[in-house]
Amino acid sequence: MRLDDEQESQNVEDRRGSGGGFGGRATIGIGTIVVALAASYFFGIDPREIIEGSQMIQGQTQSQPQRAPANTAPANDPKIVFTRKVLGNIEHTWASVFPAQLNRQYVAPKLVVFSGATATACGTGQTAMGPFYCPGDQKVYIDLEFYDELQRKFGAGGDFAQAYVIAHEVGHHVQNLLGISEQFDAARRRVSEAQANALSVRLELQADCFAGVWANNAAKANQQLFEPGDIEQGLKAAAAIGDDRLQQQSQGRVVPESFTHGTSAQRVYWLRQGLQSGDVRKCDTFSAKQLS
Numbered sequence: 001m002r003l004d005d006e007q008e009s010q011n012v013e014d015r016r017g018s019g020g021g022f023g024g025r026a027t028i029g030i031g032t033i034v035v036a037l038a039a040s041y042f043f044g045i046d047p048r049e050i051i052e053g054s055q056m057i058q059g060q061t062q063s064q065p066q067r068a069p070a071n072t073a074p075a076n077d078p079k080i081v082f083t084r085k086v087l088g089n090i091e092h093t094w095a096s097v098f099p100a101q102l103n104r105q106y107v108a109p110k111l112v113v114f115s116g117a118t119a120t121a122c123g124t125g126q127t128a129m130g131p132f133y134c135p136g137d138q139k140v141y142i143d144l145e146f147y148d149e150l151q152r153k154f155g156a157g158g159d160f161a162q163a164y165v166i167a168h169e170v171g172h173h174v175q176n177l178l179g180i181s182e183q184f185d186a187a188r189r190r191v192s193e194a195q196a197n198a199l200s201v202r203l204e205l206q207a208d209c210f211a212g213v214w215a216n217n218a219a220k221a222n223q224q225l226f227e228p229g230d231i232e233q234g235l236k237a238a239a240a241i242g243d244d245r246l247q248q249q250s251q252g253r254v255v256p257e258s259f260t261h262g263t264s265a266q267r268v269y270w271l272r273q274g275l276q277s278g279d280v281r282k283c284d285t286f287s288a289k290q291l292s
Contacts, residue, residue: 001086001159002224008084009091013139014075015114079144080113086163087111089225090170093218101280102178109173110139111166131165133172135181140169154240158233160226164211164271165237171210174280175203194257201243202285204261205270208238209283212274220278231275238267266292 091108098106112118117126121136131142146165151157175181184203188196215234219226239245242264244254261267269292273282285291 001163001226001230003082003085003089003159006085006225007088007092008081009088009108009111011091011108011110012080012084012087013110013112014080015112015118017115018118079147082159082162083111083113083142083144083166086166087170089218090167090214093214093221094170094174096221097213097217097280104177107138107177109133109170110137112139112141113144114141115143115145131169133169133176135172135176138173138176140166140173142166142169150237150240154237156233156237156240158230160215160230160233161237164215164234167211167214168207170214171207172203174210175206180206180286197258197260199286200260201262201266201291202288205266205291206283206285208262208267209270209274209285210280212271212276213278213280213283214274216275216278234275235268235271238271239264242267262291268292 091106094108095106098104112120114125115127117124118141119125120134120139120141122132122134125132125134125141127143127145131140131146133140142165147157147162150161150165172181175184180203184199188199191199211234215226215231241261243259243261244256244263247254247258262270270283270285
């Protein structure tokens, strides 16, 4: 990606080195949750699900988060500059898409960079949870070391793959602004666990599609933004974190009823849907009869 001329977002809060945080409710790391929730490790499942599920499994009502390590990264290290520039582009793009396609004004989220653990309106966020969005405070949370994890564990490196991570989480913010998240929360409380997982898949795939909508419109506004191979990086990242692939790698078998984010094929399909259409209205995963 060519980001030299992109303006950095002012909505980034750097909490690295500020110490561990204690949220309104306690939480534990994703590493202690059953393997069926391994897909939650990446790309922002609602942290409240993780908190509630992990407390049930562990029989805990409280958990002490780990302290964040001292901040050794400078305020303008390449990772955070990249993050601020990508978020700035995402903000600018959605600020144009909302009135043009939805006749609404866009309200940008905050993005919090942290290490170890930090307080959120959804409980205590931890590095092991991966990047996530908290609708309670309308903030995206990310430990920037996740970029390295994406490359090291899944071979899904590159600028656009990393930008896709941020765009996906902002996609959850778009869902929150449009009232989709509230409808999802209400619906999942009325159904079985398997049905709730199926709804979660549709929520996550829509966030993938919204990430594609961002990229499509960003490319229209700046034809020099993406370089050859960038889009392929994003599609490769989407394929790398499909539930079926993650489960096969972690437990040697696939359990479809426990999927929460969608298969590799589904994630690629809906990211591509957004990339090709650039239209929010083409991302209605909840009405789609077939997800891929």
